Amino acid sequence: MAKLVLVEDDAVLRRELKLLLETYGYACAAPACFTEMPEAILRESPDLVLLDLTLPGKDGYSICRELRLKSSVPVIVLTSRDTEADELLSMNFGADDFIAKPFNRQILLAHIAVILRRSGLQARVMTRRGVSFDPERASVSYEGREIELTKNEGKILALLFRSAGRTVSREELMNELWQSDEFVDDNTLTVNMNRLRRRLEEIGVVDFLVTRRGKGYEI
Amino acid sequence: MKLFAFLRGKWLFLLASLFTALFCGLLLTALGADLYAALFVSDVFVLGLLAGLLLEYLQKRRFYQELEKTLDELDKKYLLPNLLDEPDFPEGRLCWRALSEAGKSMSDEVAACRRAQEEYRDYVETWVHEVKTPIASALLLAENHPGEVSDLMAGELHRIDELVEQSMFYARSRHVEKDYLLRRVTLSELVSSALRRSARLLIESRAAVERENLALPAAADQKWIDFILTQLLTNSVKYAQGSLRVRFAGSEEPECVVLTVSDNGPGIPPEDLPRVCEKGFTGQNGRSGSRSSGMGLYLCRELCGKMGVGFSVSCPPEGGTSVQLRFPRSSLIEGVCYETVRKP
Numbered sequence: 421m422a423k424l425v426l427v428e429d430d431a432v433l434r435r436e437l438k439l440l441l442e443t444y445g446y447a448c449a450a451p452a453c454f455t456e457m458p459e460a461i462l463r464e465s466p467d468l469v470l471l472d473l474t475l476p477g478k479d480g481y482s483i484c485r486e487l488r489l490k491s492s493v494p495v496i497v498l499t500s501r502d503t504e505a506d507e508l509l510s511m512n513f514g515a516d517d518f519i520a521k522p523f524n525r526q527i528l529l530a531h532i533a534v535i536l537r538r539s540g541l542q543a544r545v546m547t548r549r550g551v552s553f554d555p556e557r558a559s560v561s562y563e564g565r566e567i568e569l570t571k572n573e574g575k576i577l578a579l580l581f582r583s584a585g586r587t588v589s590r591e592e593l594m595n596e597l598w599q600s601d602e603f604v605d606d607n608t609l610t611v612n613m614n615r616l617r618r619r620l621e622e623i624g625v626v627d628f629l630v631t632r633r634g635k636g637y638e639i
Numbered sequence: 640m641k642l643f644a645f646l647r648g649k650w651l652f653l654l655a656s657l658f659t660a661l662f663c664g665l666l667l668t669a670l671g672a673d674l675y676a677a678l679f680v681s682d683v684f685v686l687g688l689l690a691g692l693l694l695e696y697l698q699k700r701r702f703y704q705e706l707e708k709t710l711d712e713l714d715k716k717y718l719l720p721n722l723l724d725e726p727d728f729p730e731g732r733l734c735w736r737a738l739s740e741a742g743k744s745m746s747d748e749v750a751a752c753r754r755a756q757e758e759y760r761d762y763v764e765t766w767v768h769e770v771k772t773p774i775a776s777a778l779l780l781a782e783n784h785p786g787e788v789s790d791l792m793a794g795e796l797h798r799i800d801e802l803v804e805q806s807m808f809y810a811r812s813r814h815v816e817k818d819y820l821l822r823r824v825t826l827s828e829l830v831s832s833a834l835r836r837s838a839r840l841l842i843e844s845r846a847a848v849e850r851e852n853l854a855l856p857a858a859a860d861q862k863w864i865d866f867i868l869t870q871l872l873t874n875s876v877k878y879a880q881g882s883l884r885v886r887f888a889g890s891e892e893p894e895c896v897v898l899t900v901s902d903n904g905p906g907i908p909p910e911d912l913p914r915v916c917e918k919g920f921t922g923q924n925g926r927s928g929s930r931s932s933g934m935g936l937y938l939c940r941e942l943c944g945k946m947g948v949g950f951s952v953s954c955p956p957e958g959g960t961s962v963q964l965r966f967p968r969s970s971l972i973e974g975v976c977y978e979t980v981r982k983p
Contacts, residue, residue, distance in 0.1 A: 433776040436783050443783075474768070500771030504820040504862055522775035522800055524839075525782050591842050598838035601831045603848040 422536050425466040426450040427457065427483070428498065429475050437470070444529055444582065454478065458487040466493055467541040468532060471515070473499040481513045488514035494535045498523070526592065527599055529582060546581040548639055551625055553581050565623040572602055573616045580629070580639045589636035613637070645696045653692075660684045695728075702726040717742055756813065763810040767803055774800050797839060801873065805934060808866050812941040819860035819946060826889045826898050827853035832861055833868035844876045846883040855889045855896045857966035863942055864964075868900065870935040871962055875902040877931075895949065895968055901961035906954040915952055916940040 424446050428434045434450045441448040449464045454475050461469055461483075469487065473480035484495055494516045499506065502520035510518050517531055537544050537556065545554045552561045558574025560567055569577065579596045580588055590609060597604050604612070617629055630638045646653065660681040667677035702723075709722050720739040726732055778796045781789040830853055834841070841848065875885055884903045889896065907915055911922035919933040936952065939962075943950035949965030 430772045430776055433772060433779065436776060436779040439783055440779065500768040500775075502862065504822070504860055508820075521771040522778045522796070525779060591839075594842045595838050598842065599835050601835070603831075603834055603850070605847045606845055 421445065421447050422467045422541050423447040423449070423464065424468050424470060424532070425461050425464045426470045427454070427461065427475065427480075428470070428472040429454065430472075440525055440529075441532075446532070457483045458490070461487060461493075462491060467539070468536060469493055469495045470532075471495055471497050473497060473501060473510070481509065484510070484513045484515055494539055496531060496535065524595070524599075526579065526582075526596060530578075530596075530599070533582065546584075548581060548584045549628065551620075551628060551639075553577055555581070560620065560623065560625070562620075562623045562625045567619055567623050569616070569619060571600075572597060572604070572612050573619065575600055575602070576612060576616060580637060584639055587632045587636045587638045593637070642696060645699070646692070649692065656688050657685070660688075698728055699726075699731065702728075702731050717745060760810045760813060764807060767807040767810075770803055771800075774803070794843075801869070804866060805870075805938065808863075808938055808942060809934070812938060812945065819863055821858045821860060821946070823856055823858055824861060825853065826855050826857055826887075826896065829857070829859060829861060829864045829898070830868065830887045833865050833872065836865055837869050837872045840876055841872065841883075841885070844879060844883055846876065846879075846885055849884065849886040851887065852889040853887060853898075855891060857896045857898070859948065859966060860946060863946060867939045867942055867964070870939050871900050874935055875904055875960070878904045880905055892965070895965040898964040898966070899961055900964070901955065901959055903959045906958055906960050907952070909954070912952065912954060916950070 424441055426434060426437055426441070426448055428437065428450065431452070434452070438448045438450045449466070451460050453460070454477055457475075457478055471480050471484060475483070480497065480499070484497070487493065487495065495514065496517040496519060497510045497515040498519055498521060499510070500521045502518075507518050516535060519528055519531060533555075544556055545552050547553070550562060553559075554561075555574060555578040558569045558571065558577075560569060560577065575597055576593055579593060590606070593613075594604060594606070594609055597609070613629075620626075620628055628639055632638055663684065664677045664681040667680060668674060705723060706719075710716065710719055713719060713722070720735065720742045723735060723738075725735050774796055778793060778800075781793040781796065827850070830850060834848060872885065875883060879902070886899075886901045888899045888901075890899065891897070908923050911920075914920045915922060916936045916939075917933070918937040920937070921931045921933045940950045943964065947967055949963070949967075951963050951965075953961050953963070955961050
């Protein structure tokens with residue numbers, strides 16, 4: 421299980437983010453005291469750091485820079501300052517990614533997953549009920565048979581796998597596609613879903629993708 | 640200053656002097672002096688007087704002519720005292736000092752106002768950044784605990800976020816030169832980024848998006864264009880009738896690259912069209928039903944103006960509203976632009 425450290429001074433946001441991350445299967449430490457940064461972060465030996473920029477005392481930029489001197493742990497900066505200049509500045513201080521508040525939680529989760537996968541800390545392949553899915557290659561395998569999916573089908577399945585056990589609404593699925601620049605409409609999504617189901621059936625995966633009428637889809 | 644005008648200004652003095660000369664002449668005659676001697680004295684008196692006045696006129700003329708000429712040519716009139724040499728006659732010096740003092744005091748006043756405005760702007764900027772955290776918390780709260788109320792709440796929170804964003808861009812639109820960063824991007828990048836941001840809004844309103852010929856390069860600040868396009872998309876959604884279609888199309892003109900954003904909405908009544916970009920203008924569409932603050936298009940035009948991007952709204956004959964953003968292709972901007980590090 422990947423371990424994240426969340427550095428955020430707003431108590432409610434800290435609590436809710438921790439809840440979100442834990443729900444999605446990450447271990448999450450969220451210190452409430454910021455005097456000993458970045459040592460306190462390093463003590464947790466995290467796989468990824470979520471760092472707010474405006475903190476009491478030392479600001480996020482200095483923490484990020486000092487962290488970089490001692491460790492190469494990936495850092496995602498969470499901030500409300502989102503001009504082009506701020507973004508550049510964060511990158512110069514060694515941040516790996518930049519997410520503006522308020523953030524869409526699926527986007528945040530997707531960014532975390534990409535970075536963890538890239539640093540080899542999260543298994544690339546996700547498995548549910550015997551069906552394995554590799555989001556990088558967009559390939560599904562089941563009982564020794566494997567198929568390649570299209571980009572859109574891969575994106576849809578990635579979100580469903582990330583939210584395994586929960587119902588995902590059509591809006592969320594469309595949003596996921598939109599966030600990767602596939603600006604599909606409702607009909608296209610229906611076509612994509614039907615095709616995805618057929619593709620899964622080709623390798624013997626049936627009744628895997630369940631429709632919850634009026635609510636969405638679930639695996 | 641003409642000689643005549645100068646003399647007219649001196650008429651009391653002239654009258655008094657002539658009267659004195661006449662009086663002296665009469666007095667001398669009365670005292671038994673020779674008539675010619677009396678005339679001579681009076682003449683000398685008058686001639687001396689005129690010579691003095693002429694000298695004074697020449698001296699002042701230089702200063703006043705300089706004053707009039709400078710005032711005429713000057714673009715920023717308040718700089719006048721700084722450009723004039725201090726004159727060498729007492730009244731002139733007094734005037735010059737008064738002008739300098741007034742100018743100085745005015746520039747102090749202006750500096751104070753500018754400082755106050757800058758402070759206010761900084762405050763708005765800080766406030767906006769601070770309020771984003773509670774908005775993020777509230778949004779996450781709503782999304783972590785889904786339900787009918789939470790979903791509605793999330794929608795409202797998105798609207799709050801957008802309005803907050805608007806206030807920040809308003810503060811920035813006042814004086815902005817330091818706030819933006821031009822980069823070379825393609826129209827496609829600009830459009831995709833805005834669509835990602837407005838995804839929720841557009842998906843909920845079941846909008847169909849068309850994109851055409853967007854591989855053209857432009858110089859722009861992505862965040863600013865994001866905001867502008869989001870305003871346009873919000874308008875399209877707000878006034879949509881039936882199923883909404885939004886179309887983004889790129890085209891080229893000799894001097895610029897054009898991004899046209901059009902929708903199939905109700906359009907804008909012709910009598911409102913010239914005024915839609917005015918601050919606070921709500922028009923017929925704004926008044927009938929949907930909320931309109933009259934700020935959206937105004938801000939778009941202002942921000943585009945600052946970036947040197949042309950902004951125009953029109954209603955094509957086939958219906959709907961069409962907005963054109965014209966990104967200039969000048970060599971100056973080509974030179975200023977530079978590639979930044981792309982995100983990993």
